[in-house]
Amino acid sequence: MCKSLKGIGAKLIIFMLMVNVILLCRTLPSHAAWTYIGPSKIYISSVAINPVDPKTVYGGTWGYGILKSTNGGSSGALANKGLTNLYINCFAINPVNPKIVYAGTWKGLFKSTNAGASWTTVNKGLTDTDIYSVAINGSNPNIIYAGTWTGGVFKSTNGGANWGATSMTIGGVTSLAINGKNTKIVYAGNVGGVYRTTDGGTSWTEINTGLQDTYITSLAINPLNPSIVYAGTFSGGVFESTNAGAKWTAVNKGLTNKQIDCLALNPLNPKIVYAGTYGGGVFESINAGASWTAVNKGLKNTIINCLAVNPKNPKIIYAGTDGGGAFVNTNGGGAAVYGSAVEEIDSQDARP
Numbered sequence: 001m002c003k004s005l006k007g008i009g010a011k012l013i014i015f016m017l018m019v020n021v022i023l024l025c026r027t028l029p030s031h032a033a034w035t036y037i038g039p040s041k042i043y044i045s046s047v048a049i050n051p052v053d054p055k056t057v058y059g060g061t062w063g064y065g066i067l068k069s070t071n072g073g074s075s076g077a078l079a080n081k082g083l084t085n086l087y088i089n090c091f092a093i094n095p096v097n098p099k100i101v102y103a104g105t106w107k108g109l110f111k112s113t114n115a116g117a118s119w120t121t122v123n124k125g126l127t128d129t130d131i132y133s134v135a136i137n138g139s140n141p142n143i144i145y146a147g148t149w150t151g152g153v154f155k156s157t158n159g160g161a162n163w164g165a166t167s168m169t170i171g172g173v174t175s176l177a178i179n180g181k182n183t184k185i186v187y188a189g190n191v192g193g194v195y196r197t198t199d200g201g202t203s204w205t206e207i208n209t210g211l212q213d214t215y216i217t218s219l220a221i222n223p224l225n226p227s228i229v230y231a232g233t234f235s236g237g238v239f240e241s242t243n244a245g246a247k248w249t250a251v252n253k254g255l256t257n258k259q260i261d262c263l264a265l266n267p268l269n270p271k272i273v274y275a276g277t278y279g280g281g282v283f284e285s286i287n288a289g290a291s292w293t294a295v296n297k298g299l300k301n302t303i304i305n306c307l308a309v310n311p312k313n314p315k316i317i318y319a320g321t322d323g324g325g326a327f328v329n330t331n332g333g334g335a336a337v338y339g340s341a342v343e344e345i346d347s348q349d350a351r352p
Contacts, residue, residue, distance in 0.1 A: 033297045033298045033329065033331075034282075034296070034298035034299045034327040034328065035327060035328050035329070036298070036300055036325065036326075036327055037325065037326050037327060037328050038325045038326065039064075039325050040324075040325055041323055041324075041325070042061050042063075042323070042324075042325050042326075043062040043063070043321075043322055043323050044059055044060070044061055044306065044321060044326045045062055045087075045088055045089055045090075045305050045306060045320065046059070046060035046088060046091050046305070046320065047059050047060070047091075047307070047308040047318045047320050047326070048091035048101070049308050049309075049311060050093060050115075051093065051095050051098060051311050052098050053098070054311060054312050054313065054316075055070060055071055056068070057069045057076075057308075057318065058079075058091055058103075058116060059318075060089065060091060060103065060320075061088060062087045062088070064078065065078060065079070065080035065088065066078065066079045066080055066083065066103060066116060067079070068115075068116050079116040080119075081119065082110070082112075082120055083105070083119050084108070084121070085105040085106055085107040085108060085110075087106040087107075088103055089104045089105060089106065090103070090131065090132060091103055092144070093136075094136060094141045095138050096141050098115070099112075099113060099114055100112065100113050100141070100159070101115065101116055102134050102144065102160065103119065104131030104132065104134050104146065106130055107129050107130070108121050108123045108126075108129040109121070109122050109123055109126065109131045109134070110122065111159075122156075122159075122161065122163075124161065124162050124163060125154070125156075125163035125165075126146070126148070127165065128149060128150045128151030128152075129148070130148055130149040131146055131148060132147050132172075132174050132175075133146070133173055133176040134146050134147070134176065135147075135176035135178050135186070137178060137183045138178065138180055138183060139183045140183070141159070142157060142158055143155070143157050143183075143200075144159065144160055145166075145176050145186060145188075145201065147173025147174065147175065147176050147188060147190075148171060149171050149172060149173070150172075151165065151169070151171060152166065152168045152169035152170055152171055152173060153165075153166045153168040153188050153201065153204075154166065155200075155201045166197070166202070166204070167201070167202065167203055167204055168188055168195055168197070168201070170192060170195070171190065172190040172191035172192070173188050173189070173190045174189055174190060174191070174216060174217055175189040175216060175217065175218050176188055176219070177189075177219040177220065177221045177229070178221075179221060179226040179244075180221070180223050180226060181226050182226070183200075184197070184198060184199055184200040185197070185226070185244070186200070186201060187221070187229060187245065188204070189217070189219045189231060190216060191215050191216070192215075193206055193211060193214035194206075194207050194211070194214075194216055194245055194248075195207065196244070196245050207245035207246065208248070209246065209247050209248065210239065210241075210249055210250075211233070211236070211239055212233075212250060213233035213234060213235050213236025213237075215233055215234035216231050216232070217232045217233060217234055217260055217261055217262070218231070218232035218260060218261065218262045219231055219232075219263070220232075220263040220264065220265050220273070221265075222265065223265070223270060225270075227241075227243055228240065228241070228288070229244065229245055230251075230263050230265075230273060230289065231248065232260030232261070232262065232263045232275060233260055234259060234260075235258055235259055236250065236258055237250060237255050237258035237260060238250070238251050238252060238255065238260055238263070238275055238292075239251065240288070240289050251285075251288075251289035251290065253291045253292065254283070254292035254293055255275065255277075255283055255292045256280060257277040257278070257279060257281075257283075258277075259277055259279065259280070260275050260277055260278075261278050261303075261304055261305055261306075262275070262276040262304060262305065262306050262307050263276075263307070264276075264308060264309050265309070266309055266314040267309065267314060268314050269314070271285075271286060271288045272284065272285065272286050273285045274307050274317065276305065276306065276307045276319060277302070278322075279303055280294070280302055281294055281295075281296035281299050281302035281304060282294070282296060282299065282304055282307065283295065295329075298327065298329075299319070299321075300327075301321035301322065301323065301324025301325070301327075303322035303323070304319050304320070304322075305320045306318075306319070307319055307320075315329075315330060315331040316328065316329070316330050316331075317329045
């Protein structure tokens with residue numbers, strides 16, 4: 001009897017240990033390794049993924065324009081026809097018709113209606129053409145917001161054909177984010193904090209309560225619960241609001257570098273949040289920012305300018321760096337983006 005009980009007890013202990021190991025593995029960061037995909041010595045400022053066909057990926061550079069892959073990254077090429085400025089700050093892709101892409105540059109906003117095959121300027125009405133951020137209304141993609149460095153936020157209601165200034169005239173607009181469930185609610189982050197409009201840009205309110213650093217570098221909204229908003233700051237780390245910006249709380253546990261350059265959420269499980277830092281690489285939170293873990297294995301450059309998560313397979317993440325090209329994390333799958341464009345860029349003598 002005693003031997004049987006001991007045997008059962010031993011098996012129970014082994015079973016519990018196995019359960020603990022499984023639970024531990026499930027709570028560890030899921031993206032542990034990055035692969036360098038080039039091009040070398042290139043500043044990757046922004047990455048955008050086609051929401052309908054995630055094999056199509058755009059990369060914005062400073063000095064070389066736009067890189068595009070149409071097969072998930074096994075090959076790629078420059079896509080600069082019509083661009084008159086090759087310093088790209090941001091992208092926005094029309095979610096209904098992803099052939100329509102906008103690219104914000106140091107000198108103007110460009111639009112492509114053929115998935116990057118050619119570009120035309122769409123600057124009519126813009127009094128400042130240094131475009132740092134662009135956001136598209138998902139319910140009505142003809143409505144677009146553009147954040148500028150000196151002119152504040154502009155709005156177009158006809159797909160960029162004409163622009164008008166909103167009442168948000170404070171410059172340094174580094175980021176824009178639209179509430180997906182109520183698209184009249186738009187957030188603008190700039191060098192002075194976070195501003196919110198609830199009427200589509202007619203009026204804006206400063207919402208900085210709780211922010212210990214008001215130099216905002218990035219914004220991200222939980223797509224399932226848009227009352228949850230994250231703000232990345234220049235030196236104060238990451239802040240979270242659970243009430244649509246009415247109050248912010250620092251969520252920096254485990255974040256050893258608080259200079260945040262970019263934020264990205266897993267669209268299928270938005271409790272998983274990524275933060276790209278200046279010099280500290282990429283951090284991952286699997287509990288909505290309650291704690292962070294560095295996920296930098298394989299990163300040769302830890303100055304992260306941008307992050308993008310594949311909307312259909314969020315195990316695939318792209319990271320653009322400051323002078324170190326791009327990296328991809330596929331967690332065991334996917335391919336290298338911009339492959340054949342590496343030689344095309346590396347063969348050029350001039351560097352930005």
